[in-house]
Amino acid sequence: MTTVLVVDDEKGLRDVLRKVLEGKGYRVIEAGDGNQALDACRREHPDLVISDIIMPDRDGIEAIIAMKAEWPAIKVLAISGGGRAHAMDLLALAPRAGADDTLDKPFRQSELLLRVVNLIGEPILG
């Protein structure tokens, strides 16, 4: 089953993304910070990681660098913004860290799904 790991320190956003992605047929797992994200990758081998950038306990850029070093095949969509200062400046670094795509917060549901499908295709049900 196609698995998406959603990494964000805001639970509200994780809940929204879970609903959207599960509604489309993806399996969704969650992490609240960069360290938890790496643990989840080790355990679950997700197909796609959607990761925030400004997070406690290993930020998104550091987490993406570590993920891509250990699991180069994992696709990464970096997200940031939402009124945080300098979020866009940091998001601009994500491709250099290994992110396959970026998306500014806030974003439309359709925009998110388009990026997800572009990166990992339609969900494969297991």
Place this chain on the structure above:
Amino acid sequence: MRDGRDDGKSAFWGQVGALARKLGGTAAPAPPAAQVPPALERRSPPADPLVDFARRVRAVFGDRAAASAGAIYMVNLSKVRQALIAEGRWDRLADRVQNICLQMIRQRLEPADIFHCLPGPIFFIVFARLSLDAAKLKCAAISEEIAQRLIGCDPKFKDVRVAASVAGLSKGDITRDLTYLMAEAEQVMAEGQTGPVVAEEAAPHGAFDNPWLVENREGKAKAAAVNDWYYEAVPECPPDLSFIYLPLWHVKHRAIATFLCLPILPVSASQSLVGDAIFATAPAALLCELDIALLKKVADDLGALLAAGKHAALSLPVHFETLAQSAQRKRYIAVCAALNEGVRRHLAIELVDLPEDAPGGRIAELLSYVRPFARSLSVRITLSQGQFETFGAANVSSVGVALGRENLSESELARRMNHFTKAANQAGLHTYAFELRTRSITTAALGAGFDYISGQMIGSIVDAPNAAYHFEFADLYAGLLA
């Protein structure tokens, strides 16, 4: 020892009696002037180690190089012991705790220094070559290191302290004075008390010229008033004080354009105290000297920088107490007034160590004294302090926090940083944060909107300030990005 020694003894025994009554025992009778009471004889340590230690202390005090002659420094772990007893771990860990302490103290001491260990554990230390101030700082540093090693950031032990204190010894009868000190310490331990008897009673140790004067950390403010006379004769900075600079990132301008000057004090061949670690342990009377030394150093370095055609701002802290005390303020302002216009245009002064309850009007008044001499004024507070309107009214340009000692999770720290910057911005203030230790906390500070930040990801300390230079977001991940 002063003439009033017998009176002091009476006071001492009065306190011992009070303690005995408090514990439900019988008050010890006042001893004859030249007689050690039976209770203490029973509790005194074996004579040989004491006599040997006294002999060595006497030898140190007889050496002209022993600037701290007359003072014996104590590191007291009785509160650590109590915490471990409460957890049922003391019996298992006692030897290990003592060995760790012994190891750390030995590493810190020079060959001529001497120490003696009681099973408190309480350690008596005599520094053979240091001035009183330097010895005091070193003793505080030792206690801090031991606390870090044994307690760390464990929230369970957040109220547990390793106490550092100093007492005086007479040159005439060191053995007797040591007997009293050790007996008192042993009594504390035998009765299951958790700290120095006299410190707990908040009264001076009558048997000695210099009682338990200072307890590290939270006891500092209370002890400072008692302590002033002791340091009056030695207002100079430790002679081996030197200085370093921390780069401060102006985020909006993508530039390291300010360098923060901090004192550095070597306390052993391989270790030094830096910045707040010195300020936090220095006696009140020494703070002004440190502030003036910093100001002179910054003025010199800024003058040299400008003469070389390089431009950067230099920032330095000044303590609330320095400006609050009239005599100290006059001395500080006199140095400020001698600064030339070029230096003033590149100088940023940061008011630090504000009492929690300092009135806004008083803060504004103190800031007004230094405003003519600086390009900008800032105030360092804590994440929980919030007199932002006051600072705004006092023409403060920015408020900031040093996060190194905040014992919070990164997520909680991020939450509080967001709150801090929002409230400060509403009062029209810029914000800064020092001591950002990780990338994630650095990016959290950026996300919270701090205008100026400093920490391990921004740049290492430098010996001398340099011209302003560019620093981009990508530089936070130097060597990691493609």
